[in-house]
Amino acid sequence: MGKENSILILGSGTSTGIPIPRCSCSTCTSSNPKDHRFRTSLLLQTAQGSNILIDTTPDLRSQVLINQVEKIDGVVITHDHADHIHGIDDLRPFCFGPPLHPIPLWTSQHNAKTIISRFPYIFPQLLSEPPPQQLGGGIPLIELHQIELKPERPVKSTILGEKFWHLPIPHGPYGESMASIHGAFAYLTDISHINPATVNYLKSLKLDLLIIDCVRDRPHPTHLDVPTAFKYIQKIAPRRAGLIHMNHDLDHDQLTKRAQQVDGVEVFPTYDGQILKY
Numbered sequence: 001m002g003k004e005n006s007i008l009i010l011g012s013g014t015s016t017g018i019p020i021p022r023c024s025c026s027t028c029t030s031s032n033p034k035d036h037r038f039r040t041s042l043l044l045q046t047a048q049g050s051n052i053l054i055d056t057t058p059d060l061r062s063q064v065l066i067n068q069v070e071k072i073d074g075v076v077i078t079h080d081h082a083d084h085i086h087g088i089d090d091l092r093p094f095c096f097g098p099p100l101h102p103i104p105l106w107t108s109q110h111n112a113k114t115i116i117s118r119f120p121y122i123f124p125q126l127l128s129e130p131p132p133q134q135l136g137g138g139i140p141l142i143e144l145h146q147i148e149l150k151p152e153r154p155v156k157s158t159i160l161g162e163k164f165w166h167l168p169i170p171h172g173p174y175g176e177s178m179a180s181i182h183g184a185f186a187y188l189t190d191i192s193h194i195n196p197a198t199v200n201y202l203k204s205l206k207l208d209l210l211i212i213d214c215v216r217d218r219p220h221p222t223h224l225d226v227p228t229a230f231k232y233i234q235k236i237a238p239r240r241a242g243l244i245h246m247n248h249d250l251d252h253d254q255l256t257k258r259a260q261q262v263d264g265v266e267v268f269p270t271y272d273g274q275i276l277k278y
């Protein structure tokens, strides 16, 4: 057997991160390090030795320092919310080398548009009216690759020589998040509903590992709640399922116990620094 692919959870928390500043609830004041959650992101380390970062959170700098990430060969962006892209500037140390080199970034056409409009100083060459040149500090060098997503149909991309499949999944009534599948791993963060065709497709993959949104107990307008995440996990039937994007209503140890009661699948809350192989 060859080397395995591996996932490093860089952040497992919702958009505020946990602890939430000024909150004194039991999760935010917990002494369990697994209740400390940076904004949701992961590093995929392929069996071939490439490091692919999924999402550039506002915690990116701390995440790469704590986990001693030495290189980022490519980036995938799931969607354009602040908690998933506002750390994009912290890619700078990874492109400055030496030698200076651009980092390729893959995302949907919709997300690419937002990224360019929100960070115009990074993409002067793509704009008809480039903003004044950024002086001091420099800009991350990003080579943008746009993926043309199709509703309910996975599309293929080749990222650093690796085959990926992507499909859009609703993230609330107005948004969508780009799900990615690599081998027997599927990543579905920031989703609120999975339509039956996508559930069937994911089930047909016989996944080894699914990482899926699970924000809190009560229903949420743009995320999966715990019972709904469990329901989809049972339908998709991977071997293992990790929960991600949790808020402070969810205590790691309590959620671990509840997740163990899901029939037929090994379910667990992910935590920052966790390594999972597939």
Ligand SMILES: [Zn+2]
Pocket (backbone or CB within 6 Å): 014, 015, 040, 081, 083, 084, 190, 245
């Ligand atoms: Zn998010």
Ligand SMILES: [Zn+2]
Pocket (backbone or CB within 6 Å): 079, 081, 171, 190
């Ligand atoms: Zn989001």
